[in-house]
Amino acid sequence: MSESGRSLSIERMQEGGVPDLAIATFVRLYGELEAGATGLIPEADIEPLTGIDRQADLEIDGAAAAEAMASTVVIKLNGGLGTSMGLEAAKSLLPVRDGASFLDLIARQVLAARERHGARLPLVLMNSFRTRADSLEALAAYPELAVDGIPADFVQNREPKLDAETLEPVQWPADPSLEWCPPGHGDLYTALQTSGMLRTLLDAGFRYATVSNADNLGAVPDADIAAWFAASGAPYAAELVAKSDADVKGGQLVVRRSDGQIIQRETAQVVPGELDVANDRHVHPYFHANNLWFDLEQLADLLAVHDGVLPLPLIRNLKTVDPSDKTSTKVVQLETAMGAAVNVFPGARVIEVERARFLPVKTTNDLLVLRSDVYELTSEHHLLARRPAPLVQLDESFKLIADFEERTPSGPPSLLGADSLTVQGDWTFGADVVATGEAVLVAPDGGAHVVPDGSRLGPDGLL
Secondary structure, eight states, X not given: OHHHHHHHHHHHHHHTTOOHHHHXXXXXXXXXXXXXXXXXXXXXXXXXXXXXXXGXXXXXXXXXXXXXXXXXXXXXXXXXXXXXXTOOSOGGGSEEXXXXXXXXXXXXXXXXXXXXXXXXXXXXXXXXXXXXXXXXXXXXXXGGGOBTTBOSEEEOXXXXXXXXXXXXXXXXXXXXXXXXXXXXXXXXXXXXXXXXXXXXXXXXXXXXXXXXXXXXXXXXXXXXXXXXXXXXXXXXXXXXXXXXXXXXXXXXXXXXXXXXXXXEEOGGGBOTXXXXXXHOXXXXXXXXXXXXXXXXXXXXXXXXXTTTOOOOOOEEEEEESSTTOTTSOEEEEEEOOGGGGGGXXXXXXXXXXXXXXXXXXXXXHHHHHHHSTTEEEOTTOOEEESSOOOEEEOOXXXXXXXXXXXXXXXXXXXXXXXXXXXXXXXXXXXXXXXXXXXXXXXXXSSSEEEEOXXXXXEXXXXX
16 A cells, blocks of 8 residues: 555656655655654653753854854745644745734845845745745845845755555645645755755855744844854754743754764654653753754765765654645645754754744744734844743634734734733734733633723733
């Protein structure tokens, strides 16, 4: 059954114009799936990561910082649609602050860093087949971003979703485009090579890449970290953030007991029943910010050693073929994580960075905080927290962007004096609402309710 699935998958990828190296990567992962690999990493096989470098301790000479930035390219992972938030276009086009989208702010951050450091500092997007057109159209508003000889993007590869029962490419005539998926952000390394982008960057004199998710506006170009990485001589480095009590999920780096190698463990690779331990900051004190640095020359050498296919561990992701329809056919997506490259880069390094470098928006809870007065934009378009961000838990009625926007027509409430905000029930916020302390808003019944203009919210609800 699975042999048929493999053959049919290869045939579909060839017909779809998928590069041979991407097909070879898929076939390797398919073989692991056939062999029963789950990608799970038991707690008994690992140790916590300790004793790492810290951004707060860096003392960098200005000349070294400028030299490192002159050889650096900014790569943003821009393949996500934000389907869990009800989006159908690139998530990075979602307005975040004052009508500016993620991409707007990223472009402005890069331009500001160029001016500060006198560097070329190209901005390159890794798009997916679903996000490319809209994203490039949005970036056209910043013609000054262009760097001679460097394309604005390269496209992530794609692979067929597999029917969970047969492991054959799924059929979905209602929307054939949903039969395909990106192979996880671990495809970064393959896509850099198959697109020709890796060779283009090297030929143009770039040595280092700083890589992060487009929905993380905290991962601004940083000259001190660039200089630290360049001086280390390491092929690869990952940014980690110290956990707080609010950090209950996310990938992490751990040490494999068998050989002392640093490895990546995503949430999907945690053994069922061990999630509480994995998320316990007293056991594993750091989480992976998914901000990476790598040496492009050493990456090219490593790819050559592995014939272009890095042996990243399988992530077996169970989904439905239509993400918006949980009753549609169950599928398996074969994925890898870009952070798992730490497993195969000899001499990889890690650094603890300030929490300000980790500002992802995965839910409307995150979006509410980022749009609130907790954050302000600096002259270089960095988002600066005026106080520790409160924990926000909105009702399910806020989950989708359209519903969220409808319920916050005048913007978010003031959260500057709030330690947390919990909303239960269907509420629409009026203008100039202020939340303080551990604010709670509970609907008295199942109907829709309005928070009047100028209201104050506290631990006892509307004050």
